Amino acid sequence: MTVTDTPMIEVSDLGIRLNTSRGPAQAVRGVSFALKRGETLGLVGESGCGKSITALALMGLLPDSAVVSGSVRLDGSELVGLSDANYCKLRGNRISMIFQEPMTALNPMHTIGRQVAEPLRRHTGCSAAEARKEAIALLDRVGLPDAGKRVDAYPHQFSGGQRQRITIAMALACQPDVLIADEPTTALDVTIQGQILDLIADLVEERGMSMILISHDLGVIAENVQRMMVMYGGTVIESGETNAVFTRMGHPYTQGLFRARPRLGAPKGTRLTTIAGTVPELADLPAGCTFADRCAIVEARCRAALPDVVDVGVAHGVRCLRTDVSMATPIGAGT
Amino acid sequence: MSTPLTATVPAIAPATRPATGFRRRALRLRSFVLGAALSLLVLGAALLSLLWTPWSAYDIDVASKLHPPSAAHWLGTDVLGRDIVSLLLVGARSTILVGVIAVGIGLTFGVCLGLIAAARKGWTEELIMRMSDFTFAFPAVLSAIMLAAVAGPGMVTSITAIGIFQIPTFVRVTRGSANAVWAREFVLAARAAGKGKFRITIEHVLPNILSILIVQATIQFALAILAEAALSYLGLGTQPPQPSWGRMLNDAQTLLFQSPMLAVYPGAAIAIAVLGLNLLGDGLRDLLDPRLARER
Numbered sequence: 001m002t003v004t005d006t007p008m009i010e011v012s013d014l015g016i017r018l019n020t021s022r023g024p025a026q027a028v029r030g031v032s033f034a035l036k037r038g039e040t041l042g043l044v045g046e047s048g049c050g051k052s053i054t055a056l057a058l059m060g061l062l063p064d065s066a067v068v069s070g071s072v073r074l075d076g077s078e079l080v081g082l083s084d085a086n087y088c089k090l091r092g093n094r095i096s097m098i099f100q101e102p103m104t105a106l107n108p109m110h111t112i113g114r115q116v117a118e119p120l121r122r123h124t125g126c127s128a129a130e131a132r133k134e135a136i137a138l139l140d141r142v143g144l145p146d147a148g149k150r151v152d153a154y155p156h157q158f159s160g161g162q163r164q165r166i167t168i169a170m171a172l173a174c175q176p177d178v179l180i181a182d183e184p185t186t187a188l189d190v191t192i193q194g195q196i197l198d199l200i201a202d203l204v205e206e207r208g209m210s211m212i213l214i215s216h217d218l219g220v221i222a223e224n225v226q227r228m229m230v231m232y233g234g235t236v237i238e239s240g241e242t243n244a245v246f247t248r249m250g251h252p253y254t255q256g257l258f259r260a261r262p263r264l265g266a267p268k269g270t271r272l273t274t275i276a277g278t279v280p281e282l283a284d285l286p287a288g289c290t291f292a293d294r295c296a297i298v299e300a301r302c303r304a305a306l307p308d309v310v311d312v313g314v315a316h317g318v319r320c321l322r323t324d325v326s327m328a329t330p331i332g333a334g335t
Numbered sequence: 336m337s338t339p340l341t342a343t344v345p346a347i348a349p350a351t352r353p354a355t356g357f358r359r360r361a362l363r364l365r366s367f368v369l370g371a372a373l374s375l376l377v378l379g380a381a382l383l384s385l386l387w388t389p390w391s392a393y394d395i396d397v398a399s400k401l402h403p404p405s406a407a408h409w410l411g412t413d414v415l416g417r418d419i420v421s422l423l424l425v426g427a428r429s430t431i432l433v434g435v436i437a438v439g440i441g442l443t444f445g446v447c448l449g450l451i452a453a454a455r456k457g458w459t460e461e462l463i464m465r466m467s468d469f470t471f472a473f474p475a476v477l478s479a480i481m482l483a484a485v486a487g488p489g490m491v492t493s494i495t496a497i498g499i500f501q502i503p504t505f506v507r508v509t510r511g512s513a514n515a516v517w518a519r520e521f522v523l524a525a526r527a528a529g530k531g532k533f534r535i536t537i538e539h540v541l542p543n544i545l546s547i548l549i550v551q552a553t554i555q556f557a558l559a560i561l562a563e564a565a566l567s568y569l570g571l572g573t574q575p576p577q578p579s580w581g582r583m584l585n586d587a588q589t590l591l592f593q594s595p596m597l598a599v600y601p602g603a604a605i606a607i608a609v610l611g612l613n614l615l616g617d618g619l620r621d622l623l624d625p626r627l628a629r630e631r
Binding site for chain 1: 447456517520521523524525526527528529530531532534538539542544
């Protein structure tokens, strides 16, 4: 694995404002991170916390009405404000994405071979025959059985896990530098989940890509990425090395997420712990800490302004004013 | 381990499988079969008229005018002594010609504009949709009268007017269904693969709305036939001596009490064509989009 000094993708102070039917909504605020070649980053959070929107912003796929502020640099060149035509040259070529729903991410009207070969033909200018050969090789690499024969089959002839393998082949066709996987296993069986995540991990390792893995599943994040960011209400509320965060969680929300996970061996009838309240509407976020309304240790000053990031360890930051209380009793993988 | 496993993997269904299923389903669908039969009857009449008609549809023989049905003239003759069967056959030709070209105009412009509206969004979409609303406000007959006032009546005028009248319908149908396709995840995946809007429109949007467009075109064809008959009846469409069903109705109206059957024949021909195309459209919709069929 080659790790160079210049980050492959560097996001600083990313802000996204969406125009919703309920008025403008600040969907993402102050998201910053940098990934070197070969590094992996996990984004965790509930639905609507801004993680998928962040991914779409990196891909330049936000609706036209969205306003993006801050900076996104791919290998040193700025992506924010790039024209759609120029973005098209990068998408699928240097930066790729795997989607959540393999059942809908493939066009039912085209053969899978054609869909895998398309980014190749588009970005590398190779001939149809070469692209087809490469597509078969890719499908074979992602573990599609009998790739040579099934290359001309249609998406409906495959199972969910197989389709996700096909979308992975599509995303990897042009050897991208950055891979964004947006909940790649959420729609799959648990048994398939592991296989697909292992496949992605192998490919990331093999090709030295930087990967951003988005998930709401702490288990998936724990096992697959080096660093993680927890998002809530459009801001990163905790970030750090995966091990560090799991060893000692700093933010009451991260702790809540951790407690809410189902546990094997719990007595029958035990109810899952939940976090009281609901996710705030992005259209009217509170002025202060976005988690204030659901936080057990909230104080008046929490509601005054968005708290700054506090360092609680080496490269482990928490956006909370009350880390002294929240981290008094260690909560993490040890408990 | 892997060898016995692969042996049990079932072979991929051959590509012809859905087609035979389609044919079987089509033959079971009564409205589709009847619609197709009636439409083919009209098409067959038009094609036949190119090769053969019992009599010439243009030769006037006043001596044998208003003959009742006989062995020589199966449906009799009209006021100018022309053979009704021949007139109906040649009339089918005008009807189909006008329908095909008018629907072609509507389809070409309407689908292009609808696809552009769905792909570009924003003010482009607003502009296209408001323009089509504006066009939609003028019925075909009204625009034909306006056009006839400028360019004179005739087949070209009626085709143009009906074609323009068809555009907004296709714009709306295309844009609506294209917007639905644009919202699908595979379009997002295609964009993530670096495809531009034009390529996505051609490769992903258009194939996915094709069945809807085919159904709509069939139904619009029926509307075009009605409009052509109406315009010819008003004297704005097909001009004599070129036979047309609407023209025949017009000729028959003065003789409604003497020879009522003269109005019945072209009327029945129009009814058969329109009914056939509507049934065909309905049948196609049920065949091509089973979700819509269940909702009805």
